[in-house]
Amino acid sequence: MISLLRDSAAHVFVDSVDAPVLGDVDAHHLLRVLRVKSRDAVTISDGRGKWRTCVVDRNANIEATSDVVVEAPPKWQLTVAFSVVKADRPEWTVQKLTEIGIDEMIVLAPTTRSVVRWDAGRANKNLERLRVVAREAAMQSRRVWLPKVSDVTVLSEIANVCIGDPSGSPIDASHRTIAIGPEGGFTEEEIAEGKSIVSLGDTILRAETAAISAAVLMSSYRNKGS
Numbered sequence: 001m002i003s004l005l006r007d008s009a010a011h012v013f014v015d016s017v018d019a020p021v022l023g024d025v026d027a028h029h030l031l032r033v034l035r036v037k038s039r040d041a042v043t044i045s046d047g048r049g050k051w052r053t054c055v056v057d058r059n060a061n062i063e064a065t066s067d068v069v070v071e072a073p074p075k076w077q078l079t080v081a082f083s084v085v086k087a088d089r090p091e092w093t094v095q096k097l098t099e100i101g102i103d104e105m106i107v108l109a110p111t112t113r114s115v116v117r118w119d120a121g122r123a124n125k126n127l128e129r130l131r132v133v134a135r136e137a138a139m140q141s142r143r144v145w146l147p148k149v150s151d152v153t154v155l156s157e158i159a160n161v162c163i164g165d166p167s168g169s170p171i172d173a174s175h176r177t178i179a180i181g182p183e184g185g186f187t188e189e190e191i192a193e194g195k196s197i198v199s200l201g202d203t204i205l206r207a208e209t210a211a212i213s214a215a216v217l218m219s220s221y222r223n224k225g226s
């Protein structure tokens, strides 16, 4: 972890790190919630790998204090597709997957055993909320590559998807996109739609726990680089 990012008083996304402007919500968060002072080192990023240090005055004007740094994207992209479960669990899942470093999160269209289903209006509203959650979590965890929350997608349309199921083989570095089923699990037909089946261990995990486990295990292979 880069210490300037780790030690910054706050990390915030801007459209351009070359001519940074704080949005109203971020300005409020920095100045009123985090109470960042004009001498505190803050980091800004465009969410596409560029970042730099700066200070922010009480009127939310940004003054850069370092050159722009360009970080390469992760060695390979990691994706978790997950079924919608009840209450605030999707938000919680997106927050944690973002902290762990997942690059793309896909909300699965209802599968055969899905209980919770979003209608079209609710889906758009919920997706917007999930994107806000991902952005906030990416700031909190000091990411410089902003993850993507994709539109609701049918399982069969996800490229190279591996199916998370206790009957599968242990995970390895070749598994980079994993789909997690609803509380009732995937059907045999749905499992057959995957490129392979991956096990996340010998216990039956709740759907949100399975999503986090898949993320941690895939990330550990990427962090090791093999």
Ligand code: SAM
Pocket (backbone or CB within 6 Å): 163, 164, 165, 166, 167, 179, 180, 181, 182, 183, 184, 185, 186, 198, 199, 200, 201, 202, 203, 204, 205, 206, 207, 210
């Ligand atoms: N009764 C369901 C079953 O036996 O499939 C339990 C489903 S579990 C609550 C929800 C989802 O989490 C599963 O569809 C699967 O994708 C994932 N999951 C749970 N435990 C897992 C494990 N040990 N390995 C891989 N995936 C798992």
